[in-house]
Amino acid sequence: MDTIISFDKAAKRYGDSVAVHDVSFGVGYDEFVTLVGHSGSGKSTLFKLILGEEDPHTGSVCRAGIDIADMSERELLEHRRNTGVIFQDFRLLSKKTVFENIAFAMEALGYEEDKIESDVPYALELVDLQKKAWSFPQELSGGEQQRVAIARAIVSQPELLLADEPTGNLDPVNSHEVISILKQVNKIGTTVILTTHDKSVVNKVKGRVITLVNGEVAMDDLKGKYIL
């Protein structure tokens, strides 16, 4: 299997406490993988290792076969540009409209005005928020705000999307919708890695599930069910 991301016996400690221990797994291009585990089981730490925000103490984490900890600044920048990220708390800019939030992310990546004008509406269409382009985040529901965050994360068409407990602040209906959109994003060719501690989310995605317990992979199941 060609892997976009691979962990090889990766370990990360914070002081004396072990956040991630001896983790090994690969994620193939176009896969949809759910990482499930209780709070503190190491899910966000795995994302920090992928993004090169932290380096493993032992073992390695690779993007397309290249060790992320050994990347030059330029390679790391390219790797991050090609990785969308969404979080539980949306992280939208409150003084900017929906359109501007997404446009701003593209500007930061150095895209030209023409490209921004053409791509932002496309991203909004994908999350079905064309009608809210000129609203401000506080005028939207939580589910709508997370959809804006998804649009922002995918507008520059990254190969990889990391979704860290994206449904953590949402009710079941909005969670359902966010998962559907992530699956749609995956279908059109983006690798998605999702984290959650929510049983109903795991049972809804139905794909490959990697279960983390105390920073270790306890199970890696192609048709995973929630077993914690």
Ligand code: ADP
């Ligand atoms: P999860 O995302 O599954 O809730 P985390 O990856 O955030 O888990 O945390 C895993 C473990 O590492 C926890 O015990 C947490 O307290 C610890 N940890 C995470 N980040 C830090 C940090 N910056 N400093 C110290 N300990 C941390």
Ligand code: MG
């Ligand atoms: Mg976390």
